[in-house]
Amino acid sequence: MPKYQILAPVPDKMPWQDKPENNGNNHVLWRYTENPVIDRNPVPGVARIFNSAVMPWEDGFIGVFRGEQTNGVSFIYLGKSKDGVHWDIGPEKIPFVDEKGEPFMPVYAYDPRLVKVEDTYYIMWCQDFWGAAIGIAKTKDFRTFTRLENPFLPFNRNAVLFPRKINGNFVMLSRPSDSGHTPFGDIFMSESPDMKYWGKHRHLMSRSGNWWESLKIGGGAAPIETSEGWLLFYHGVSGTCNGYVYSIGGAILDRDEPSKVLYRSDSWLLTPEVWYEERGFVPNVCFPCATLQDPRDGRVAVYYGAADSYVCLAFGYTDEIIDYIKAHNKLSWDDTDIGRR
Ligand code: BMA
Numbered sequence: 001m002p003k004y005q006i007l008a009p010v011p012d013k014m015p016w017q018d019k020p021e022n023n024g025n026n027h028v029l030w031r032y033t034e035n036p037v038i039d040r041n042p043v044p045g046v047a048r049i050f051n052s053a054v055m056p057w058e059d060g061f062i063g064v065f066r067g068e069q070t071n072g073v074s075f076i077y078l079g080k081s082k083d084g085v086h087w088d089i090g091p092e093k094i095p096f097v098d099e100k101g102e103p104f105m106p107v108y109a110y111d112p113r114l115v116k117v118e119d120t121y122y123i124m125w126c127q128d129f130w131g132a133a134i135g136i137a138k139t140k141d142f143r144t145f146t147r148l149e150n151p152f153l154p155f156n157r158n159a160v161l162f163p164r165k166i167n168g169n170f171v172m173l174s175r176p177s178d179s180g181h182t183p184f185g186d187i188f189m190s191e192s193p194d195m196k197y198w199g200k201h202r203h204l205m206s207r208s209g210n211w212w213e214s215l216k217i218g219g220g221a222a223p224i225e226t227s228e229g230w231l232l233f234y235h236g237v238s239g240t241c242n243g244y245v246y247s248i249g250g251a252i253l254d255r256d257e258p259s260k261v262l263y264r265s266d267s268w269l270l271t272p273e274v275w276y277e278e279r280g281f282v283p284n285v286c287f288p289c290a291t292l293q294d295p296r297d298g299r300v301a302v303y304y305g306a307a308d309s310y311v312c313l314a315f316g317y318t319d320e321i322i323d324y325i326k327a328h329n330k331l332s333w334d335d336t337d338i339g340r341r
Helices: 318-327
Strands: 046-057 060-069 074-081 088-093 109-117 120-128 132-139 145-147 156-161 170-176 187-192 199-205 216-219 224-226 229-240 243-253 261-264 286-294 299-306 310-317
Touching: 046 074, 046 286, 046 299, 060 088, 060 109, 060 120, 109 156, 109 286, 120 156, 132 156, 156 216, 170 216, 187 216, 199 261, 224 318, 229 286, 229 318, 243 286, 243 318, 261 318, 299 318, 310 318
Parallel strands: 046 109, 046 310
Antiparallel strands: 046 060, 060 074, 074 088, 074 109, 109 120, 120 132, 132 145, 156 170, 170 187, 187 199, 216 229, 224 229, 229 243, 243 261, 286 299, 299 310
16 A cells, blocks of 8 residues: 555556656656657548547546647647557547537647546547647547637636536636747646636646746646645746756645645756757656556656657656655745745
């Protein structure tokens, strides 16, 4: 039994590989040796798949995938897998409909997350709404995808829903941004009773004085509920003289009031170090979007986009990750308050 309890459903299976003997800096996340799990040109008309999210489904897994087409425009594709590693990606963009059942296709759609709350799966992504903003859809069967009202005004990215209501409301992280490459940005949190009207906005966490996350941060995978708090994998960005570098950071949020950060690691959990993270369409990007976890032993698999070109997997144990975050904890005053001014 893990030291820290994971409060999430037990999966039938999940991809896994044991920690290698020689794990570099002995980090708490280690890369799958068969990375990338989705290579270039995976589907006709799609040049790259990356920054994508998966969940257990039926006797395997299902995922929503950012497919960048050969014309450079990204859309969301559906994929299925028996083992979470080998993916069968559908050749068509997900055919959203609006709440009246009329077809809805975003101008573009990227960086999807997939989160189940109660009996419904929600997909949230970035789309054009007179500039980059958040789109959301829901499905119960992965056949009909009903697009909901846009939750936030532009400009915004990196929407990540919590996997259960907190104090009766849906809770979503987001990162207000600009319409371009956004050289700033903190994570905020908003609540909704109905997935339509959003409010009670709170500031969750700032970019920090730590160089690897000093430019901007953004939510990554849906937070994992543990007995220590919500474990959040997020991305932190530094602005080097040769462009942005995206690393994976870790934080633990209060279970009842998640805008309070309990612990936050001053060091990254994973940073671009291998060819598929350092070399690609956009070099030096590790961009987490989903996890699978097993409450029985604390194993966690992190799905992340690498170099805006590939889907990759890293593994860890929640006990080790939480202990690492605690051991490297460095909070500022605005992490620990409720985030309202
Ligand atoms: C961000 C998003 C991500 C991308 C990252 C690095 O602004 O567009 O999709 O992975 O930049 O290019």
